[in-house]
Each structure stands twice: as structure tokens, then as C-alpha cells.
Amino acid sequence: MTAQDVPQASQLERRLFPHDAWPERFFYDELAQAEPSVEPHRATRAYWVAEKGDRLLGYAGMMCVLPLADVQTLAVAPEAQGRGLGSHLLDLIEQEARRRGAEDLLLEVRQDNPRAQKLYLRSGFEQIHLRREYYPDGGDALIMRKRLAEPPPRVGPIGSDRRGAHE
Ligand SMILES: CC(C)(COP(=O)(O)OP(=O)(O)OC[C@H]1O[C@@H](n2cnc3c(N)ncnc32)[C@H](O)[C@@H]1OP(=O)(O)O)[C@@H](O)C(=O)NCCC(=O)NCCS
Numbered sequence: 464m465t466a467q468d469v470p471q472a473s474q475l476e477r478r479l480f481p482h483d484a485w486p487e488r489f490f491y492d493e494l495a496q497a498e499p500s501v502e503p504h505r506a507t508r509a510y511w512v513a514e515k516g517d518r519l520l521g522y523a524g525m526m527c528v529l530p531l532a533d534v535q536t537l538a539v540a541p542e543a544q545g546r547g548l549g550s551h552l553l554d555l556i557e558q559e560a561r562r563r564g565a566e567d568l569l570l571e572v573r574q575d576n577p578r579a580q581k582l583y584l585r586s587g588f589e590q591i592h593l594r595r596e597y598y599p600d601g602g603d604a605l606i607m608r609k610r611l612a613e614p615p616p617r618v619g620p621i622g623s624d625r626r627g628a629h630e
Contacts, residue, residue, distance in 0.1 A: 464510035464522055466494060471519040472512065472538075479538050482600040493524055493535065508535070509559050513548055523552035525559055532560035532611075534570035537579070549582055557586075557609070566612045574603040583607050 464472065473487040494500060497508040507528055513521040520543040524535035534556055539549045560568045570588065572579050588607040597604035 464490075464494060464497075464512045464524070466491065468512050468519060468522070469494070472522050475519060475522070475538060475540055476536075478541070482602065483598045485536070509556075511552060511555050513539070513543075513552065515543075521548050521552055523556055525556045527560055527563045527565055529564055530566040532556075532563065532565035532568045534568065549579075550586065553582065553586055557611070561611050564612075566610070568609045568611055570607050571597065571604040572607060573598065574605055580605065580607075583609075 469487060469490045472490055473485075476490075477484045493508050494510060496506065497510055498506045500506075508524060508526055510524045511522065512519055519540075521537075521539035523537045526533045526535050534553070537549060537552055537556075539552070557568055568588075570583065571594070572583060574593070586609070588609045590605050591608045592606035594604040594606055596602070
């Protein structure tokens with residue numbers, strides 16, 4: 464996604480998220496933290512668009528501050544839904560998160576958005592929390608996670624978790 468895509472992305476955002484659309488400046492703020500605005504090693508964001516000709520059909524964004532990556536946004540125009548575009552954009556996010564070495568990929572999704580939840584479940588996400596009244600209209604959010612790598616082993620005093628073994 465480049466700054467030129469923002470007006471169309473913002474228009475689609477308002478269609479798809481009537482209760483909690485990002486203001487247009489959020490997109491510019493996000494792009495300011497992505498390549499090429501910042502050097503690759505300082506880019507905490509990555510954004511993609513799907514286009515047909517000059518029409519924007521979808522977009523996706525990721526934040527990565529190791530060890531975590533987050534799905535910032537994922538959207539497909541209603542007329543392009545149900546053809547695998549959402550899954551493809553989500554795959555791009557996951558590939559980039561893995562390339563950067565993220566251990567977990569996290570996201571929030573409205574509890575009243577079963578379509579998106581189904582996509583995430585199918586892609587291997589699991590619900591780890593419910594965050595009540597997360598959205599401006601009072602809607603609840605499910606926090607979902609996909610583990611991308613095994614976390615490093617926990618280090619503790621030798622035998623600390625084996626009490627009783629020699630008693
Ligand atoms: C959620 C969202 C991104 C999914 O995008 P999508 O492009 O429709 O996703 P997919 O096509 O990959 O998968 C959706 C469905 O299409 C089906 N599908 C996937 N590829 C297909 C294909 N080639 N042919 C037919 N159907 C297909 C999937 O099985 C899935 O079926 P389901 O309706 O039973 O879930 C989209 O619905 C959207 O933008 N919604 C509004 C915004 C939103 O909720 N974003 C998520 C915020 S957390």
C-alpha cells in the first residue's frame with residue numbers, strides 16, 4: 464500500500480466497518496512506519512493491497528515488534544469476497560511475520576463477526592481472550608492467536624519444578 468491507495472482504502476474501510484472505521488490519517492500514520500518511509504530494519508508495519516486495474520479490492524496490514532506480530536487490519540470489498548482474497552492477504556501477513564521471526568501472530572476480531580472468525584479459525588488461530596466493550600460502540604472483541612514458533616524454554620533453578628522427587 465502506498466499513500467496513493469489511502470483514499471480508496473479509506474472509502475472501503477468506511478463501507479466495511481461502519482461502527483469503528485479508522486480515520487483516514489490512521490492509514491498515513493501506519494504507512495509512515497512501513498517501508499519505504501523508514502529503513503527496513505526500523506519498519507514495524509507492512510501493508511498490502513489487492514487491486515484490479517485501478518480499483519482497490521482489499522487491503523491488509525501487519526505490525527511486528529518482536530517477539531509478537533499483529534494483524535492490524537484485513538478487508539475485502541463485498542463484491543470480491545468469498546473468492547479466497549481474504550485468505551491470501553492473511554497468508555501474506557503470516558509469511559511476513561514468520562520472515563521477521565515473530566513467535567506469535569495476534570489479532571482482535573468483533574464477537575459479532577462470525578465470517579472473519581471462521582477465516583481465522585480455518586487458518587489456525589485460536590481464541591485466547593474476550594475483551595469486553597473493546598470497540599467504540601461497546602462491541603466485544605475476541606483476541607486470537609496463532610503460534611508461529613515454539614517459545615524458548617523457561618529457565619529456572621534446577622529441580623525447582625521437581626520438588627518431591629527426592630523427598
Ligand atoms: C473477513 C473477510 C476479510 C474475508 O475475506 P474473503 O475474501 O471473503 O475471504 P475468503 O474468500 O478467503 O474466505 C471467505 C469464504 O470464501 C470461501 N472461499 C475461499 N476461496 C474460495 C473460492 N476460490 N471459491 C469460493 N469460495 C471460496 C471460503 O471457504 C470462505 O467461506 P465461508 O464464507 O464459509 O467462510 C471479508 O469478509 C471482509 O472484509 N469482511 C469485512 C471486514 C472484516 O470483517 N474484516 C476482518 C476484521 S477482523
